[in-house]
Amino acid sequence: MRIALFTDTFLPDINGVAKTLGRWTRFLESKGVECQVFAPTSLTAGDNDVFRVERFYSIPFLLYPECRLAIPNPVQLRKSLHAFQPTLIHCATPFNLGLFGLYYARKHRTPLVASYHTHFDQYLSHYKIPWVEPTLWKYMQWFHQSCQRVYVPSKSTLDHLHAKGLRELEIWSRGVDTERFQPLVDRKSVLEAYGVDPVKFVMLYVGRLAPEKSVDVALDSYAALPAEVKENCHLIIAGDGPSASHLRECYEGDPGITFTGFVQGARLAELYAAADVFLFPSATETFGNVVLEAMASGTTVIGPSAGGVMDIIEHEVTGLLCPPGDVAAFTQALLRLYDSKETCSKLALAGREYALRQSWDEIFNKLLASYEEVVYGTSGNPRHSQEARMVR
Template sequence: MRVALFTDTFLPDVNGVAKTLGRWTRFLESKDVACKVFAPTSMTEGDNDPFRVERFYSIPFLLYPECRLAIPNPLNVRKSLHAFQPTIIHCATPFNLGLFGLHHARKHKTPLVASYHTHFDQYLSHYKIPWVEPTLWKYMQWFHQSCQKVYVPSKSTMEHLQDKGLSHLEIWSRGVDAERFQPIVDRKSVLGTYGVDPAKFVMLYVGRLAPEKSVEVALDSFHALPATIREDCHLIIAGDGPSSGILRECYGGDPRVTFTGFVQGTQLAELYAAADVFLFPSATETFGNVVLESMASGTTVIGAAAGGVQDTIEHEVTGLLCPSGDVAAFTQAIVRLYESLETRYRLAFAGREFALRQSWDHIFNRLLTSYEEVVYRTSANPSQMHANRMIR
């Protein structure tokens, strides 16, 4: 099998999609499956593999500036694909680069699959352009109609896409590295790095600082705590993004709120484990990798009862869910966990147990099997076999 992967974000970019696809390509290579990635130029410093990843000039994407829209040379793409001879094409984006993958698959009758990673339709209202949504969904239906499979990260995402008229949907869930994200940590040392008193009840948000993430819900919930409790608490906001400036301006004057900026690697894993509670109010997630990372770190999660987050958290079992945007509900959940160590430990333990069962190898083996089924069904189709012979 030879896999051509088209994506608008890839390592060394630091986001859930790039990390997941990076893990996937490394898994494929460990199984001796050849893989060629077509991705935009990255603005992030880090290791690039010029033999595995073909990069193209790119510009920032309107709804997600950290992701790039590639502007590739069609001739170069065709030459590269002709030399690589993929047996399956995977489009992890429906935009510019994904169109090249779609065109090649149609022209050469190559099996085609796609993966859906971002609810861009739910971003539109946050960016004041909701009128774009009908056009976006017409395009998404057109793009995905040729795909033998469309992989989605959660049950709620599958239901959302089914309602929008997409078909051939299959869940490709997410895993977590439970050796990196684990509960053992020097809390005093980690929190001391950020000037946070380890004696405080520490709440943590990790993620992009952007309108669609509803970070202000976490901040407003913190400030809505009863004064006697709030004095004993500290909120850490770890991340960066387009809302960073306005959030710092509005909330950064409180000495009990710390903005760390972007954090990754070991520092991030330790920060999860050092916190008492993880707050994640985003209602636009297709999955929410940070929720699973927090669970693996033994930190109780309070999340929005929406999107992929509600598929990861089982309310009152592995964490707490609150109606999206409901500051009062988030505040009440914080107070409850502050006052009940038993509840916090019970949810944290169950969350950790759940995370330990989310093995990347198990998830990736299922996806590889799905790939193989798509390729087999195509090659077993007599008319398809004839078309492939004609092209060769």
């Protein structure tokens, strides 16, 4: 197989989609499958020479400025695709580059799949443009109707898209590196590096600081703790984004809150493991990679009973779930874990055991088998996209 992957984010960008696609590309190369990536120019410093990536001029995306929209050069794209001769087109974006992938697949009768990574419809109300949603879903239905598979990261995302009229949906889950994210850490030195007393009960949020992530719920839940409890607690907010300046201004006078800015790599893994509780209130996730990373790190998790997070956390077994946006419920969950080390440890252990079963290799082998079914069917011979659609 020769895979042409069209995406609006790729390594060295630092986000869940870019990391997942980068890991997927490495896996394909390890299996001897050629992969050509078409992506926007990246503003992130880094080296990805190990990948075959063609870059295009890009502009910031309105709802997610860290994500870039490519302005494709049709002549350059056609020339590259003609030379590469893909046997499968994978569109990881429905926007500019994805549109070119769609048109190429239709014109050349090349099998086409897509993957859905972001609930942009759920971002709209946070950015005061909810009236765009009906038009967005009409476009999404039109874009995905030609796809033999639409890969989604979780059961809740599958149900959401099915209700919106999308078909040929298949779950492509996410794994976690349990050697990088693990419980063993020098808690004292990690926390002291951020000015946090290791004796405190430490709560951690990791992620983008933006309206759709509901970081304010985490902050308000901490603020609502009884004074005698709060004085023994500390909340660490790790991340950056459009809301960072505003949140810092609102809470700069609270000695129990630390904003670390963006953290990655070994420092992030250590921070997960050093915390007592991972507090993640975002209800707009299609999956929730950070939740799985925290669980792998042996940290008890509290999340919303919505979105992809709900598919990772089993309430009262591997963590605690609260109604989305319910500050009182999140505060009570924090109090419960603060009061009961036994409950905290039991949930953390079960979460770690769950994470250990989320193997990237197993997940990627299933996706590769799905690719092969789309391209070859059961006959072992390549088939055109129209024939493939008739099978399902």
